[in-house]
Amino acid sequence: MHKTLRRAAWMAAALGIVLAGASISGMPTEPDLTGRWAILQVTSQIGAIPLVGERVRSTSSRALLDVTHAGHEVVAVESACSTTIDNGTSLVRTVIPEAFLASMPVGSWTATLEPSATGILFERPWRTTVNGVVLDDPENDPLPTDASDPRVFDQDGDGNPGLTVRVSVAGLFQGEVYVVQRDRSRLSGAVVSADRVEGLVEWTSEQSVLGASNSFFLGGAASRPDPVAEHSYFVARRVADNFTCLDVAAAGDALFEP
Numbered sequence: 001m002h003k004t005l006r007r008a009a010w011m012a013a014a015l016g017i018v019l020a021g022a023s024i025s026g027m028p029t030e031p032d033l034t035g036r037w038a039i040l041q042v043t044s045q046i047g048a049i050p051l052v053g054e055r056v057r058s059t060s061s062r063a064l065l066d067v068t069h070a071g072h073e074v075v076a077v078e079s080a081c082s083t084t085i086d087n088g089t090s091l092v093r094t095v096i097p098e099a100f101l102a103s104m105p106v107g108s109w110t111a112t113l114e115p116s117a118t119g120i121l122f123e124r125p126w127r128t129t130v131n132g133v134v135l136d137d138p139e140n141d142p143l144p145t146d147a148s149d150p151r152v153f154d155q156d157g158d159g160n161p162g163l164t165v166r167v168s169v170a171g172l173f174q175g176e177v178y179v180v181q182r183d184r185s186r187l188s189g190a191v192v193s194a195d196r197v198e199g200l201v202e203w204t205s206e207q208s209v210l211g212a213s214n215s216f217f218l219g220g221a222a223s224r225p226d227p228v229a230e231h232s233y234f235v236a237r238r239v240a241d242n243f244t245c246l247d248v249a250a251a252g253d254a255l256f257e258p
Contacts, residue, residue: 062081108143132153132161
């Protein structure tokens with residue numbers, strides 16, 4: 001399906017236009033969402049890239065969710081599978097190493113379901129995660145800027161502070177960048193069916209560069225969220241109970257097509 005049509009479909013779901021089913025009273029009924037799910041979250045930002053200029057850059061993260069549904073709440077245990085970054089130009093390549101992903105702790109979150117006259121609304125409140133650093137106040141403490149800060153740790157176990165990202169620009173500059181990160185996000189959408197939930201992602205992200213194997217990357221790159229809200233979205237779909245991250249990788253993004 002054309003991307004514009006796909007966006008229209010999940011935008012309709014996010015607004016509660018797509019019904020998940022109706023009870024005798026006319027209100028939609030909640031399907032049981034308990035089980036294993038795969039989720040794709042895409043966040044879009046506008047970033048300044050050295051030698052290239054500003055580009056729209058999107059990050060696509062895929063994970064598995066083990067969901068328990070009780071009442072109007074769902075509790076999800078989330079395991080990261082893969083992350084890919086499209087920098088908006090073939091001149092720049094950013095790679096998230098497997099060690100980075102493997103170091104991501106299993107997390108859990110709770111979302112609420114709200115039946116309405118137009119559909120079942122899905123809302124996961126703001127969630128904050130920090131990586132490569134231990135903060136007393138994860139919400140408000142400034143991120144360290146010095147690799148010697150005792151709060152920084154080698155999360156991915158590669159001998160470098162924080163987490164390691166690999167970057168190349170125009171084939172001329174290549175290297176590893178060592179970072180700590182703080183990400184905040186909120187998911188708002190609708191239950192399209194017993195096997196699918198879609199909606200938008202509201203998010204913020206901070207990153208502090210602690211070092212690099214190539215001094216060209218020490219300054220980092222300024223970025224800001226894409227002002228077009230529908231460019232940051234999520235799609236979750238039910239999968240078999242024995243589905244693994246390898247299965248997510250094998251299926252590719254076609255897994256999340258309508």
